[in-house]
Amino acid sequence: DQQVKQNSPSLSVQEGRISILNCDYTNSMFDYFLWYKKYPAEGPTFLISISSIKDKNEDGRFTVFLNKSAKHLSLHIVPSQPGDSAVYFCAASARTTGTASKLTFGTGTRLQVTL
């Protein structure tokens, strides 16, 4: 049972444009969400997170939006740069249930930023 879903395995965006990566979740107990970026044969790098008490969090070119009613979050990258080309993982945890230490990951979306 995939509790965190990234339905788009890949995405191609032109340099300078906006990249939008989507993530859906099914567990209503999830209340903390994170995005990680991963290059091949390397460990994932933390990008940005959002708590369920917010609907938006911004950090430079990266913004994460959370729609709790739809159980949906998205990562916006503006403007997209060639160095953003990587696999992006969405992750979620349920801090309030005492399982804060467990992150559940989606299957990832491969972003390619073209020149």
Place this chain on the structure above:
Amino acid sequence: DGGITQSPKYLFRKEGQNVTLSCEQNLNHDAMYWYRQDPGQGLRLIYYSQIVNDFQKGDIAEGYSVSREKKESFPLTVTSAQKNPTAFYLCASRPGQGNSGNTIYFGEGSWLTVV
């Protein structure tokens, strides 16, 4: 430099042999994790430990064992009972406190290939 160090980066194992992957962190993080990445399946949790001398099974613990004798170290043993051990293994840790307490940080990963 502070960080999470995994070794070896690449490891080949013959069928029927046990192998141990090392993970060391000097970040003074409380919790440590082992994830496994397979193509198209994202990251799946094998084991995690919130404090020294304590650890819990993750979603795919069968065929694996861990120990947490020191705060800095969380080795993973892949036993001969693991049916499909060839994968990319990721160690991670989490501060446990403060604003980033629920964000986990990854090492560079270890490739295990069974030959």
